[in-house]
Amino acid sequence: MYLGPARILQHTGLTPAVREMVLEAPQVATAAAPGQFVHLAGDWERDPLLRRPFSLGRVDRQAGTINVFFRVVGRGTRRLAALNPGQTVNLLGPLGRGFSLPAGEWLLAGGGLGIAPLLFLAEEGRRLNRPLTALLGARTGAELFGLSAFQEACGAVRTATDDGSAGRHGTVADLLDAHLEGRDLPGPTVFACGPKPFLRRAAGWSSRGLRVEVSLEENMACGLGACRGCVVATPGGGYENVCTSGPVFPATEVSI
Amino acid sequence: MYLGPARILQHTGLTPAVREMVLEAPQVATAAAPGQFVHLAGDWERDPLLRRPFSLGRVDRQAGTINVFFRVVGRGTRRLAALNPGQTVNLLGPLGRGFSLPAGEWLLAGGGLGIAPLLFLAEEGRRLNRPLTALLGARTGAELFGLSAFQEACGAVRTATDDGSAGRHGTVADLLDAHLEGRDLPGPTVFACGPKPFLRRAAGWSSRGLRVEVSLEENMACGLGACRGCVVATPGGGYENVCTSGPVFPATEVSI
Amino acid sequence: MTNPVRNSVTAPVTMPDLSVQLGSLSLKNPVMPASGTFGFGEEYGPFVPLASLGAVVTKAVTLEPTPGNPPPRLAETPAGLLNAIGLQNPGLEVFLREKLPWLRDQGATVIINLAGGTAEEFARLVEALDGQPGVAALELNVSCPNVHRGGLAFGTDPKVLSRLVGFLRPRTDLPLIVKLSPNVSDVALVARAAAHAGADILSLINTLPGMAIDVARRRPVLGNVSGGLSGPAVKPVALLQVWKVAGAVDVPLIGMGGIGNAADAIEFLLAGAGAVAVGTATFVNPRVCLEIREGIARYLSDNGFSRVSEIVGLARRGY
Amino acid sequence: MTNPVRNSVTAPVTMPDLSVQLGSLSLKNPVMPASGTFGFGEEYGPFVPLASLGAVVTKAVTLEPTPGNPPPRLAETPAGLLNAIGLQNPGLEVFLREKLPWLRDQGATVIINLAGGTAEEFARLVEALDGQPGVAALELNVSCPNVHRGGLAFGTDPKVLSRLVGFLRPRTDLPLIVKLSPNVSDVALVARAAAHAGADILSLINTLPGMAIDVARRRPVLGNVSGGLSGPAVKPVALLQVWKVAGAVDVPLIGMGGIGNAADAIEFLLAGAGAVAVGTATFVNPRVCLEIREGIARYLSDNGFSRVSEIVGLARRGY
């Protein structure tokens, strides 16, 4: 696991709502698996105080770079957004457990920034020659990203937007239901990442016999499993760390 | 009194230890008097939390600009130092009471960043055709600044450095004592600005019949006289606000 | 009520009513400066029409002129400010002669913060202000951490506080605001004591006792060694105390501690405060009270509320 | 001693001695992680040789496995962190079987933080750990704000605390560290009670009770409603409590609360703490304890001190 500076090689506003940062982090690129994340901080020390977790959105092992995609939502992402190429961030990672990489067909379903880890997963799926379908949703067309990469990697890519500005008028959950409804079992393994209500609906397909893996988000402090701050409840009644047992869980093992 | 944004027009490292920032602030430039200060904040909100006070180091009424000179000592000045021309600071000012501008000879004595307000005072003195002498001290030659402006304005300029790297080996207090020792009274009005031990020594000359004015520094919150946080003790036993009754005081009216 | 978007669509788009009623005290809006951070109003007059504030809360007034503590009196800390002013003020007489008339002329709703070392001192202050025109309410500062006599003890012992409030209550018809000390294990207990003894309104929190040390000089930074901590750093502590007191008493509350913007203020309203006070943030932005007032108005209309009281305590449902 | 420069010139330039002695507890250096922020050490093993720390202080161990509080358990606040973990831990048995042996193998000086809901629970924990090889001291967590039974009450009532410590004292020869609650009006009172009842060392502060509200959802952010505030925001409060306790008792202190760098740690040493613990800052920089250790060494040699004990309480001279 790497802890130290990572130089910003590129930093762009990919869409009006989504930023992409390319970081020089060869140790992370080598070790990373889809679904894992990195924990970033600037040199701002106290404001914000804690690191911020971001999914590995793309990894170039050859170049030793990783890409993170993020939306500006609060203080931390605002300060990240102000950094320029040549500056460094402090990086801890790769962290957590990623997606299983099973045999058979994969169905990648992501909403909003939940698209980010699926990009890495799609590229891995292509390397492994898995039949891939991607279902991608966002609030508006301007928030959809990575489409060409998905198109290259996947047999089919469907999109939806809340405002109908791109793809189907609706959510990625609607796409998922439409895609799976009436299909014969065993169907594909579903990899879902996005807002909680969507994950809940995706998880519902477990009861229909599909393997569904969800990628969760929780407020984090250490990112290492030490503080027990980032837990999700489990059906058994206890709690699991999202940072070390997840962020990706089989949908049956967590109570979202 | 102005409260609002001020654009940074220039920002340079004047010497390795002293930065100069030129701000567009026509309302301040018009109203300012030597010895007054401005209260600055960036858009960082909480870190640091409070504004930071800086002497008006130079004022160009025509151009509507003011210059502040500062040393990086902590979080606030570090963040100020990182700002670039074109960005803005939030400015409150001009604040406080400046130097009296009496008839007769003026002796300007400044140590370290205490030189800054004397620059403005020297230019005002020249406009008023006062006979001026400047005594300037710093830790090393690299921390002395504004020399050419003082040379233009003043009949004589003497310098001293703690390490002897420029001017006399010693402090501005030594210069002051050497300059005044043995002189006939009434001598010049002394304007002193710098570290407390120096101000104490300068104040000592009041008892020899000279008018001495000292410019004080205290931690400030409001800068407006409301919080009573920035006080200096007075010989009468009470306290005076540095921000509104000062920062410049006749040396006889404060217990430094 | 839980879907902000639906509400904002169905509710008529009118300017929300910002006035609040704290028992018998009527305020134009729920935002006021906190005592001690706004002087007697004069210094902020150039920036804020004082009549536009919910109220003007004065610096503590004591019976005699109080010189205050030796400097340094201020130290900045992470997202916080330590102060040890020591209640410096010109005393009751000068206040009545020079400060109050000016405040009255501004059309401000004036709340006077009072500090006494003994119950008798408090009584004389209360009696002197009762019946003065232009005074809307009195705030009893029983919680200042920066004075060595009496003050703080009143605020931390429920019995002593109860006796003090009961002693002062009959001496005025003005609403009595009791400013609670945050420096207690169970603030609800103290709040109940004050309310039962006749406090009309409770205000909280005052500053938390704290200190800083200069490692170069190896001495405390403050002349008084310790001071009171305010600013964003204390907001979580303040908010929980308001939450607890709102659950313990029926009297209205003025919440404060670290409020710097409208969202902060709304947190306090949702926790159960009927109005809020803004202290440290005023030092950075003299107009912050007005900006917070606007922000609250926007929040109300964006979420389909028509008056402030509709959101007071709203985060408490179910607890 | 007051001129740092002269001292650094005249003193021989040797590496200062960082070891500290807290009563009968010997530590290699005065810097340790704070309980609950370092797990049982395993997670930080990749970053820090555990034997290089002054001590490893474990997450609280309870008699039975404790599931902890519902999420969200964390909320960032200005320069602070609210947590409501609820003492999640696998319980004594698993601790003894799986965690302690590993810690012992690292060569770490192990301090075990214990939490019980009743005096009897505490007693069973203490007895189970007494005599276990590789345990250097026990820290009694009588001050956690995040559990609903017992815990906090022990820490806020001097009589109850005194009884608890007296009850546990005879049950072990290990040094007993009592972790005081900061949530009291007079921490010196509680400290004296703990010391007189037999505490060998006092540690402080635990987190301050606080909360945050989500204004969009109009609900508390934390699943548990309230949590404990830690981080730089609380440092001034923590430092004053250490200062006060150092003036009230003779037992050694472990100071903590908002320490993020060597200067912060040195403030606590100067205030009278014999050692320091670092919590929240570890989350941002897993190596922060080592960096603080180096910073203290540099401060000592720059200022002509040859051992840590020379600066403990040094800012107190004259007070």
Ligand SMILES: Cc1cc2nc3c(=O)[nH]c(=O)nc-3n(C[C@H](O)[C@H](O)[C@H](O)COP(=O)(O)OP(=O)(O)OC[C@H]3O[C@@H](n4cnc5c(N)ncnc54)[C@H](O)[C@@H]3O)c2cc1C
């Ligand atoms: C495993 C994981 C992977 C993530 N991957 C991405 C990604 O690829 N792209 C992206 O844009 N966002 C991602 N997020 C969410 C991202 O971490 C938050 O948007 C970010 O922390 C917000 O920080 P802020 O300071 O701007 O917001 P603030 O709201 O000011 O943050 C306040 C606190 O809340 C926490 N927080 C706020 N939102 C979230 C959230 N959704 N999840 C977890 N903590 C949160 C922050 O970390 C911080 O501690 C991921 C979260 C997790 C847990």
Ligand SMILES: Cc1cc2nc3c(=O)[nH]c(=O)nc-3n(C[C@H](O)[C@H](O)[C@H](O)COP(=O)(O)OP(=O)(O)OC[C@H]3O[C@@H](n4cnc5c(N)ncnc54)[C@H](O)[C@@H]3O)c2cc1C
């Ligand atoms: C009237 C006045 C005029 C000043 N003029 C100048 C100037 O022209 N150039 C210049 O470089 N400096 C000047 N100073 C000092 C300057 O304000 C401080 O250096 C600056 O506030 C330090 O901020 P910081 O965050 O970098 O340091 P920190 O040490 O992190 O600041 C912590 C706190 O201490 C306060 N503080 C620290 N040093 C001083 C100080 N010497 N005086 C007052 N408060 C202090 C800060 O304002 C802040 O509240 C002046 C101070 C006053 C009161």
Ligand SMILES: Cc1cc2nc3c(=O)[nH]c(=O)nc-3n(C[C@H](O)[C@H](O)[C@H](O)COP(=O)(O)O)c2cc1C
């Ligand atoms: C400089 C200063 C002076 C204060 N003086 C008083 C006072 O005289 N009376 C009082 O009741 N509270 C006083 N307070 C406390 C504030 O009214 C308020 O309770 C506290 O600062 C918390 O609010 P804030 O975080 O918004 O500043 C003072 C606070 C500060 C910072």
Ligand SMILES: Cc1cc2nc3c(=O)[nH]c(=O)nc-3n(C[C@H](O)[C@H](O)[C@H](O)COP(=O)(O)O)c2cc1C
């Ligand atoms: C996430 C978290 C968990 C904690 N768990 C415990 C605990 O189990 N036992 C305990 O005595 N203190 C616990 N604490 C308190 C810390 O040990 C420490 O007293 C406090 O956080 C102040 O130090 P800091 O500001 O450096 O974090 C915990 C603190 C945090 C932030």
Ligand code: FES
């Ligand atoms: S963030 Fe600390 S355990 Fe997951």
Ligand code: FES
């Ligand atoms: S800084 Fe507030 S009175 Fe001077």
